[in-house]
Amino acid sequence: MEGTIRELLATMLNLDIVSVATISSNMQLRDKIHTVRTLLDSYTVLTPSEKETYDDMCKDILEAAGKRNMLAHDLFYPADDGDGVAFFVIKAKGKFGVPTTVWTIAQFEIEFKQVDHFTESLEALTSLIEQRKPSRT
Numbered sequence: 001m002e003g004t005i006r007e008l009l010a011t012m013l014n015l016d017i018v019s020v021a022t023i024s025s026n027m028q029l030r031d032k033i034h035t036v037r038t039l040l041d042s043y044t045v046l047t048p049s050e051k052e053t054y055d056d057m058c059k060d061i062l063e064a065a066g067k068r069n070m071l072a073h074d075l076f077y078p079a080d081d082g083d084g085v086a087f088f089v090i091k092a093k094g095k096f097g098v099p100t101t102v103w104t105i106a107q108f109e110i111e112f113k114q115v116d117h118f119t120e121s122l123e124a125l126t127s128l129i130e131q132r133k134p135s136r137t
Helices: 002-013 017-024 029-042 048-063 065-073 105-132
Strands: 075-078 084-088 100-104
Touching (some): 002 029, 002 105, 029 048, 100 105
Antiparallel strands (some): 084 100
């Protein structure tokens, strides 16, 4: 999903992927999504309905960010009961802790599919903008 967001930002800002990768490597997911939402708001190649649809998707991404971060950044392994996925999450903000979060296999699959769905929606938005953007001369 991160790569897809970079591609979308490159398309929206008319920048090459190296420039966007450099800029976005210094941004949290939240900041990237806020940037996309702001650009969407002022983008003239999208209808108001399309803007609203993709803005809602961005809000959904923000809402799911914690779970996405666990999938992308935390170690996970089979749960002790054999019927789930345990996450090894380190908390170190003022106090140290290693709380265990366990998802069922079904929940893991649902969350993973949601990230895939977000990625597909971001790809569709990138494609839509590329099709409608005036050509640069």
